[in-house]
Amino acid sequence: MSHSGDQNRGSFSSKFGVIAAAAGSAVGLGNIWKFPYITGEFGGGAFLFVYLGFIIAIGLPIMISELMIGRRGRQNAFGSFKVLAPNSKWRVTGLFGVVAAYLILSFYGVVAGWSLHYAVEALVGNLSDRTPQEFEVLFTSFIEKPVLPVLWQLLFMVITSVIVLLGVQKGIEKYSKILMPVLVIILVVLVVRSITLPGAGKGLEFLFKPDFSKFNMEGVLSALGHAFFSLSLGMGTLITYGSYINKKNNLGKTALQVTLADTIIALLAAMAIMPAVFAFDIAPGSGPGLVFMTLPNVFQQMPGGQFFSILFFVLLSVAALTSSISILEVIVAFFVEEFKLNRKVATLLAGITTAIVGVFCSLSMGILNFPAFIGKNLFDTLDFLASNVFLPLGGLLIALFVGWYYGKKKTLQELTSEGKYKVKFINSLMWSLKYIAPLAIFVVLIYGILENLETYLKVEILPW
Numbered sequence: 001m002s003h004s005g006d007q008n009r010g011s012f013s014s015k016f017g018v019i020a021a022a023a024g025s026a027v028g029l030g031n032i033w034k035f036p037y038i039t040g041e042f043g044g045g046a047f048l049f050v051y052l053g054f055i056i057a058i059g060l061p062i063m064i065s066e067l068m069i070g071r072r073g074r075q076n077a078f079g080s081f082k083v084l085a086p087n088s089k090w091r092v093t094g095l096f097g098v099v100a101a102y103l104i105l106s107f108y109g110v111v112a113g114w115s116l117h118y119a120v121e122a123l124v125g126n127l128s129d130r131t132p133q134e135f136e137v138l139f140t141s142f143i144e145k146p147v148l149p150v151l152w153q154l155l156f157m158v159i160t161s162v163i164v165l166l167g168v169q170k171g172i173e174k175y176s177k178i179l180m181p182v183l184v185i186i187l188v189v190l191v192v193r194s195i196t197l198p199g200a201g202k203g204l205e206f207l208f209k210p211d212f213s214k215f216n217m218e219g220v221l222s223a224l225g226h227a228f229f230s231l232s233l234g235m236g237t238l239i240t241y242g243s244y245i246n247k248k249n250n251l252g253k254t255a256l257q258v259t260l261a262d263t264i265i266a267l268l269a270a271m272a273i274m275p276a277v278f279a280f281d282i283a284p285g286s287g288p289g290l291v292f293m294t295l296p297n298v299f300q301q302m303p304g305g306q307f308f309s310i311l312f313f314v315l316l317s318v319a320a321l322t323s324s325i326s327i328l329e330v331i332v333a334f335f336v337e338e339f340k341l342n343r344k345v346a347t348l349l350a351g352i353t354t355a356i357v358g359v360f361c362s363l364s365m366g367i368l369n370f371p372a373f374i375g376k377n378l379f380d381t382l383d384f385l386a387s388n389v390f391l392p393l394g395g396l397l398i399a400l401f402v403g404w405y406y407g408k409k410k411t412l413q414e415l416t417s418e419g420k421y422k423v424k425f426i427n428s429l430m431w432s433l434k435y436i437a438p439l440a441i442f443v444v445l446i447y448g449i450l451e452n453l454e455t456y457l458k459v460e461i462l463p464w
C-alpha cells in the first residue's frame, strides 16, 4: 500500500472544505440535543466546567492525533494503523471504531428522525398554541409510537446513505460548507430570545455557576464520554477524514478551529435551552426530550416563531446529517478497503444494517421499552456503551499509540508538514498523550463504570 496518497481515494478540495467537513462531523445532535440535557442531568455548571477541561486537556490532543494518523496512513481507521504500525495489534483500535460506529449510528438516526418529524410539525403549524405540558406530552406520545418515528428514522438513514454514496467531495464537503454558518446564526437569534424571557436568569445561573454537591463520578464519566462524542473522537471518524486531507494542511490549526467551533455551538445551544427550561418550568433533567419539549415554547413567543422553528428543526436535521455521514463513512471506508467491496455495496450493507439496529432502538422508546443492560433500554444502552465505554477506550488507545509507539519525531514531521509550519505545542501535546489523557481516561472509565453498576445494583463497591 503506498504511503503518499493513492489516486483512487477521494480527497477534500480546499482548506475550508476540510474544516467544514470536520466541523460538520463534530457539530451535530451531540451539541444541540445531547449536551444541554446531560448538562441538566448532572447539575449544570459543574458538569460544564469538567467537560471544558476534558475538551482542552484530552479532546484537542486526541483530535490532532487522529487527523495525523489518518493523513499519514491514507487509509480507513483500521487500515491506517496497519500502515503506521505494521504487524502489530494496534489495528484493533480501528475495529473498536467500527463497532462504535454501529452503536452510535443506530440511536443517532432515531433522534435525527425525531428532528425531521419536528421540522414537518413546525411546517404544518402543529407547534403553536400549546402549554409547556402539552409540548411534553406531544413529544413523549410521539416517540412511543411504533410506526411513525421508525419511518422518519429510516428516511434519515436513506438520506445519509445516498450522500455517503456520492463520495467525499460531491457529497460530504458540499453540504457541510453552506449549512453550518446558517445554523450558527439561528442559534444566536434563539439565545437572544431565550435569555430575555422572564425568569431566564435562573437558567444562566444553573449553567454557569458550578454546584459540585450534585456532581459525582458518573457525571465525570459522562463529561468525558461526551467530550469524545461531541468532537467525533475515539472511533476513527477523524482518522478517516484525515486520510482525505492533503499534506499541506496545518493539522494543529484545523483541530483547534474545529474544537472551538464545536464548543461554541454547544455553549450556544445550552444558552438557548437552559434559560427557557427555567422560564417555562421544565425539569432540566428531563432527558432526551429536553430540546423538543423546551424550544417550541420559545418559538411560540417570538415574532416569526413558526418560520424560526421550521428553520431550526431543518438545520438540526442537517447538522445531524453532516455527522451521520461521517459515522457511516467509517464503516464504508472499512468495508471498501479491507474487504475490497465496491462503494455502492459497502454503503448499502452498512446503511441497511445500522438502520435495522436503529429500528429496535426506536421501538425501545415504546413497545420494546424494557431493560436491555444495567437497567437501561436499548436506546440508552447503545448511547451509554458507545459514549462512555467505546469512545474513551478508543481515545485511550489512540493516545497511547501516538504518545508511546509512534513518538514525537514522526508526529512532529507530520504536524509541521515536513517543516512548513511551527508546532510550538508539541511538548504539551506529547505530555498529554503520554500521561494525562491515558491516566485520566483510565481512572474515569473504571470509576465511572463502577459507579454506574453501584447505582444499578444498589450496592456499595467504591469506598465512597
Ligand code: TRP
Residues within 6 Å of the ligand: 025, 026, 027, 028, 029, 030, 031, 104, 228, 229, 230, 231, 232, 233, 234, 235, 237, 323, 324, 326, 327, 391
Ligand atoms: N460529533 C457528532 C455530534 O456531536 C456525532 C459524531 C459524528 C460522532 N461522528 C462521530 C461521535 C464519531 C463519536 C464519534 O453529534
